[in-house]
Amino acid sequence: NDFGATITKWKSIATVWAEVKPLSGREYFSAQQVQSEITTQIWLRHLDGIKPSMRVKFGERFLEIVAVLNTQERNVSLQLMCKEAVDG
Template sequence: MKIGKLRHKIIIQEYTATRDSFGAEVQNWTDKASVFASVTPVSGKEYFAAQQWNAEVTTKITMRFITGISPKMRVLFDNRIFEILSVLNFEERNIELNLMCKEVVPDG
Protein backbone atom coordinates (compact mmCIF):
# COMPACT_ATOMS: atom_id res chain seq x y z
CA MET A 1 0.00 0.00 0.00
CA LYS A 2 1.34 3.41 -0.97
CA ILE A 3 0.75 5.68 1.99
CA GLY A 4 0.71 8.82 -0.20
CA LYS A 5 -2.53 7.66 -1.82
CA LEU A 6 -4.32 7.71 1.56
CA ARG A 7 -5.05 11.43 1.28
CA HIS A 8 -8.79 11.56 2.02
CA LYS A 9 -10.05 11.90 5.59
CA ILE A 10 -13.08 9.65 6.14
CA ILE A 11 -15.28 8.86 9.13
CA ILE A 12 -16.63 5.37 9.70
CA GLN A 13 -19.93 5.30 11.58
CA GLU A 14 -21.94 2.53 13.21
CA TYR A 15 -25.67 2.40 13.90
CA THR A 16 -26.44 2.37 17.62
CA ALA A 17 -29.64 2.25 19.65
CA THR A 18 -30.06 4.15 22.92
CA ARG A 19 -32.99 5.07 25.14
CA ASP A 20 -34.35 8.58 25.52
CA SER A 21 -35.75 10.08 28.76
CA PHE A 22 -39.13 8.44 28.07
CA GLY A 23 -37.61 4.99 27.60
CA ALA A 24 -38.21 4.92 23.85
CA GLU A 25 -35.49 3.52 21.62
CA VAL A 26 -33.59 6.15 19.64
CA GLN A 27 -31.34 5.04 16.79
CA ASN A 28 -28.39 7.16 15.73
CA TRP A 29 -25.20 6.93 13.69
CA THR A 30 -22.13 7.34 15.91
CA ASP A 31 -18.50 7.80 14.87
CA LYS A 32 -16.36 4.67 15.24
CA ALA A 33 -13.13 5.79 13.54
CA SER A 34 -11.63 8.71 11.65
CA VAL A 35 -8.90 7.58 9.23
CA PHE A 36 -7.09 8.52 6.04
CA ALA A 37 -8.05 6.54 2.95
CA SER A 38 -8.04 6.42 -0.83
CA VAL A 39 -11.50 6.96 -2.37
CA THR A 40 -11.81 5.68 -5.95
CA PRO A 41 -14.97 5.39 -8.09
CA VAL A 42 -14.95 1.92 -9.69
CA SER A 43 -18.12 1.72 -11.78
CA GLY A 44 -21.34 3.53 -12.43
CA LYS A 45 -24.69 2.86 -14.02
CA GLU A 46 -27.90 4.63 -14.80
CA TYR A 47 -31.27 2.92 -14.80
CA PHE A 48 -34.94 3.77 -15.03
CA ALA A 49 -37.13 2.65 -12.12
CA ALA A 50 -40.26 3.94 -10.41
CA GLN A 51 -40.91 6.49 -13.17
CA GLN A 52 -37.51 8.18 -12.77
CA TRP A 53 -33.87 7.92 -13.82
CA ASN A 54 -31.49 6.74 -11.12
CA ALA A 55 -27.70 6.68 -10.95
CA GLU A 56 -25.55 4.35 -8.88
CA VAL A 57 -21.79 4.58 -8.37
CA THR A 58 -19.70 1.82 -6.81
CA THR A 59 -16.70 3.21 -4.94
CA LYS A 60 -13.65 1.44 -3.51
CA ILE A 61 -12.27 2.90 -0.29
CA THR A 62 -8.80 1.66 0.66
CA MET A 63 -7.51 2.20 4.20
CA ARG A 64 -5.15 0.72 6.76
CA PHE A 65 -6.49 -2.34 8.55
CA ILE A 66 -8.55 -1.83 11.70
CA THR A 67 -10.70 -4.45 13.39
CA GLY A 68 -14.45 -4.37 13.70
CA ILE A 69 -15.43 -2.83 10.34
CA SER A 70 -18.57 -4.44 8.86
CA PRO A 71 -21.19 -3.90 6.14
CA LYS A 72 -23.58 -2.69 8.86
CA MET A 73 -21.57 0.55 9.00
CA ARG A 74 -21.26 3.54 6.70
CA VAL A 75 -18.59 6.01 5.58
CA LEU A 76 -18.77 9.81 5.57
CA PHE A 77 -16.52 11.59 3.08
CA ASP A 78 -16.70 15.15 1.79
CA ASN A 79 -20.35 15.68 2.87
CA ARG A 80 -21.31 12.40 1.17
CA ILE A 81 -22.55 9.12 2.65
CA PHE A 82 -21.39 5.69 1.45
CA GLU A 83 -23.09 2.43 2.38
CA ILE A 84 -20.52 -0.35 2.94
CA LEU A 85 -21.42 -3.34 0.75
CA SER A 86 -18.41 -5.53 1.59
CA VAL A 87 -15.20 -5.43 3.61
CA LEU A 88 -12.18 -7.11 2.01
CA ASN A 89 -9.03 -7.84 4.04
CA PHE A 90 -6.46 -7.54 1.23
CA GLU A 91 -4.51 -10.81 0.94
CA GLU A 92 -5.74 -11.66 4.49
CA ARG A 93 -2.63 -9.96 5.89
CA ASN A 94 -4.37 -7.50 8.28
CA ILE A 95 -2.54 -4.58 6.67
CA GLU A 96 -5.08 -3.07 4.26
CA LEU A 97 -8.88 -3.01 4.00
CA ASN A 98 -10.81 -2.45 0.79
CA LEU A 99 -14.37 -1.28 1.37
CA MET A 100 -16.70 -1.69 -1.59
CA CYS A 101 -19.34 1.00 -1.17
CA LYS A 102 -22.39 2.55 -2.79
CA GLU A 103 -23.12 6.26 -2.44
CA VAL A 104 -26.37 7.02 -0.62
CA VAL A 105 -28.44 9.86 -2.08
CA PRO A 106 -30.58 11.56 0.58
CA ASP A 107 -34.33 11.79 -0.04
CA GLY A 108 -35.68 15.12 -1.19
Template sequence: MEAGALRHKVIIQQPAEVINSLGEITVSWSTFATVWAEIIPLSGKEYWSSKQVNSEVTGKIRIRYLPGITPKMRVKFGLRIFNIEAVINYQEKNIETVLLVKEVL
Protein backbone atom coordinates in the same frame (compact mmCIF):
# COMPACT_ATOMS: atom_id res chain seq x y z
CA MET B 1 0.63 0.79 1.15
CA GLU B 2 1.72 4.30 0.31
CA ALA B 3 0.82 6.84 2.97
CA GLY B 4 0.48 9.58 0.33
CA ALA B 5 -2.45 7.79 -1.30
CA LEU B 6 -4.43 8.01 1.94
CA ARG B 7 -5.25 11.70 1.62
CA HIS B 8 -8.97 11.79 2.46
CA LYS B 9 -10.15 11.86 6.05
CA VAL B 10 -13.31 9.75 6.37
CA ILE B 11 -15.58 8.77 9.23
CA ILE B 12 -16.72 5.17 9.57
CA GLN B 13 -20.11 5.13 11.28
CA GLN B 14 -22.07 2.35 12.94
CA PRO B 15 -25.84 2.22 13.37
CA ALA B 16 -27.50 2.43 16.76
CA GLU B 17 -31.20 1.99 17.44
CA VAL B 18 -32.63 4.83 19.51
CA ILE B 19 -36.13 5.25 20.92
CA ASN B 20 -37.44 8.72 20.11
CA SER B 21 -39.90 10.83 22.13
CA LEU B 22 -42.85 9.07 20.47
CA GLY B 23 -41.57 5.66 21.53
CA GLU B 24 -40.58 4.72 17.98
CA ILE B 25 -37.31 2.98 17.20
CA THR B 26 -35.14 5.05 14.86
CA VAL B 27 -31.62 4.51 13.55
CA SER B 28 -28.94 6.94 14.64
CA TRP B 29 -25.33 6.86 13.42
CA SER B 30 -22.33 7.10 15.74
CA THR B 31 -18.63 7.33 14.92
CA PHE B 32 -16.79 4.00 14.91
CA ALA B 33 -13.47 5.45 13.68
CA THR B 34 -11.99 8.43 11.85
CA VAL B 35 -9.27 7.33 9.42
CA TRP B 36 -7.27 8.43 6.39
CA ALA B 37 -8.39 6.79 3.15
CA GLU B 38 -8.05 6.57 -0.60
CA ILE B 39 -11.39 6.81 -2.41
CA ILE B 40 -11.47 5.09 -5.81
CA PRO B 41 -14.60 5.42 -8.01
CA LEU B 42 -15.28 2.21 -9.95
CA SER B 43 -18.49 2.78 -11.89
CA GLY B 44 -21.57 4.88 -12.24
CA LYS B 45 -24.82 4.12 -13.98
CA GLU B 46 -28.29 5.44 -14.50
CA TYR B 47 -31.29 3.16 -14.73
CA TRP B 48 -35.08 3.33 -14.91
CA SER B 49 -37.12 2.11 -11.98
CA SER B 50 -40.77 2.87 -11.27
CA LYS B 51 -40.89 5.37 -14.15
CA GLN B 52 -38.05 7.49 -12.81
CA VAL B 53 -34.33 7.77 -13.49
CA ASN B 54 -32.08 6.57 -10.67
CA SER B 55 -28.31 6.81 -10.32
CA GLU B 56 -25.86 4.46 -8.68
CA VAL B 57 -22.17 5.02 -8.02
CA THR B 58 -19.91 2.26 -6.75
CA GLY B 59 -16.33 2.41 -5.61
CA LYS B 60 -13.77 1.17 -3.18
CA ILE B 61 -12.16 2.81 -0.20
CA ARG B 62 -8.70 1.75 0.97
CA ILE B 63 -7.67 2.28 4.61
CA ARG B 64 -5.08 0.88 6.97
CA TYR B 65 -6.18 -2.40 8.55
CA LEU B 66 -8.96 -1.85 11.05
CA PRO B 67 -10.73 -4.83 12.64
CA GLY B 68 -14.43 -4.69 13.48
CA ILE B 69 -15.81 -3.07 10.32
CA THR B 70 -18.97 -4.74 8.99
CA PRO B 71 -21.28 -4.24 5.99
CA LYS B 72 -23.89 -2.79 8.38
CA MET B 73 -21.70 0.32 8.72
CA ARG B 74 -21.25 3.28 6.40
CA VAL B 75 -18.55 5.77 5.45
CA LYS B 76 -19.02 9.54 5.57
CA PHE B 77 -16.75 11.75 3.46
CA GLY B 78 -17.74 15.40 3.75
CA LEU B 79 -21.41 15.50 2.77
CA ARG B 80 -21.18 12.20 0.87
CA ILE B 81 -22.39 8.89 2.36
CA PHE B 82 -21.23 5.44 1.21
CA ASN B 83 -22.93 2.21 2.30
CA ILE B 84 -20.41 -0.58 2.86
CA GLU B 85 -21.24 -3.60 0.68
CA ALA B 86 -18.18 -5.75 1.54
CA VAL B 87 -15.10 -5.62 3.80
CA ILE B 88 -11.87 -7.20 2.53
CA ASN B 89 -8.69 -7.80 4.55
CA TYR B 90 -6.39 -7.33 1.55
CA GLN B 91 -4.14 -10.39 1.08
CA GLU B 92 -5.10 -11.47 4.64
CA LYS B 93 -2.02 -9.65 5.99
CA ASN B 94 -3.78 -7.31 8.46
CA ILE B 95 -2.13 -4.32 6.77
CA GLU B 96 -4.85 -2.90 4.54
CA THR B 97 -8.65 -3.00 4.52
CA VAL B 98 -10.58 -2.50 1.27
CA LEU B 99 -14.21 -1.43 1.54
CA LEU B 100 -16.45 -2.02 -1.47
CA VAL B 101 -19.04 0.74 -1.28
CA LYS B 102 -22.14 2.15 -2.94
CA GLU B 103 -22.76 5.89 -2.70
CA VAL B 104 -26.11 7.05 -1.35
CA LEU B 105 -27.48 9.55 -3.87
Protein backbone atom coordinates in the same frame (compact mmCIF):
# COMPACT_ATOMS: atom_id res chain seq x y z
CA ASN C 1 -39.89 7.14 19.97
CA ASP C 2 -43.31 7.77 21.57
CA PHE C 3 -44.94 5.06 19.43
CA GLY C 4 -42.49 2.27 20.28
CA ALA C 5 -40.77 2.29 16.89
CA THR C 6 -37.03 1.73 16.69
CA ILE C 7 -34.99 4.73 15.58
CA THR C 8 -31.63 4.12 13.92
CA LYS C 9 -28.93 6.67 14.67
CA TRP C 10 -25.47 6.63 13.12
CA LYS C 11 -22.38 7.39 15.20
CA SER C 12 -18.76 7.97 14.23
CA ILE C 13 -16.29 5.26 15.20
CA ALA C 14 -13.10 6.55 13.55
CA THR C 15 -11.61 9.24 11.35
CA VAL C 16 -8.92 7.82 9.07
CA TRP C 17 -6.85 8.58 6.00
CA ALA C 18 -7.98 6.60 2.98
CA GLU C 19 -7.70 6.35 -0.79
CA VAL C 20 -11.13 6.71 -2.40
CA LYS C 21 -11.59 5.61 -6.04
CA PRO C 22 -14.88 5.72 -7.95
CA LEU C 23 -15.00 2.53 -10.06
CA SER C 24 -18.26 2.63 -11.98
CA GLY C 25 -21.67 4.21 -12.16
CA ARG C 26 -25.06 3.38 -13.55
CA GLU C 27 -28.45 4.95 -13.96
CA TYR C 28 -31.73 3.12 -13.60
CA PHE C 29 -35.43 3.92 -13.51
CA SER C 30 -37.20 3.42 -10.18
CA ALA C 31 -40.42 4.90 -8.77
CA GLN C 32 -40.87 6.86 -11.99
CA GLN C 33 -37.55 8.67 -11.47
CA VAL C 34 -34.05 8.25 -12.81
CA GLN C 35 -31.72 7.05 -10.04
CA SER C 36 -27.92 6.88 -10.07
CA GLU C 37 -25.65 4.45 -8.26
CA ILE C 38 -21.88 4.85 -7.94
CA THR C 39 -19.58 1.97 -6.97
CA THR C 40 -16.52 3.12 -5.02
CA GLN C 41 -13.43 1.36 -3.68
CA ILE C 42 -11.82 2.63 -0.47
CA TRP C 43 -8.37 1.55 0.78
CA LEU C 44 -7.36 2.19 4.40
CA ARG C 45 -5.15 0.78 7.12
CA HIS C 46 -6.61 -2.22 8.90
CA LEU C 47 -9.21 -1.28 11.49
CA ASP C 48 -10.97 -3.91 13.60
CA GLY C 49 -14.75 -4.08 13.61
CA ILE C 50 -15.59 -2.65 10.17
CA LYS C 51 -18.70 -4.43 8.81
CA PRO C 52 -20.99 -4.21 5.76
CA SER C 53 -23.78 -2.90 8.00
CA MET C 54 -21.80 0.35 8.36
CA ARG C 55 -21.34 3.35 6.11
CA VAL C 56 -18.55 5.78 5.30
CA LYS C 57 -18.88 9.55 5.39
CA PHE C 58 -16.66 11.07 2.70
CA GLY C 59 -17.02 14.84 2.70
CA GLU C 60 -20.77 15.44 2.53
CA ARG C 61 -21.46 12.05 0.90
CA PHE C 62 -22.44 8.77 2.56
CA LEU C 63 -21.25 5.48 1.07
CA GLU C 64 -22.88 2.18 2.03
CA ILE C 65 -20.30 -0.56 2.70
CA VAL C 66 -21.12 -3.63 0.59
CA ALA C 67 -18.01 -5.73 1.33
CA VAL C 68 -14.97 -5.56 3.62
CA LEU C 69 -11.85 -7.29 2.28
CA ASN C 70 -8.85 -7.88 4.56
CA THR C 71 -6.03 -7.74 2.01
CA GLN C 72 -4.28 -11.14 1.99
CA GLU C 73 -5.78 -11.71 5.49
CA ARG C 74 -2.71 -9.96 6.95
CA ASN C 75 -4.53 -7.31 9.04
CA VAL C 76 -2.49 -4.56 7.34
CA SER C 77 -5.03 -2.90 5.06
CA LEU C 78 -8.72 -3.06 4.23
CA GLN C 79 -10.45 -2.68 0.91
CA LEU C 80 -14.03 -1.48 1.25
CA MET C 81 -16.38 -1.93 -1.68
CA CYS C 82 -19.10 0.69 -1.35
CA LYS C 83 -22.08 2.04 -3.22
CA GLU C 84 -23.66 5.44 -3.20
CA ALA C 85 -27.23 5.97 -4.31
CA VAL C 86 -28.03 9.40 -5.73
CA ASP C 87 -31.68 10.38 -6.20
CA GLY C 88 -32.29 12.13 -9.48
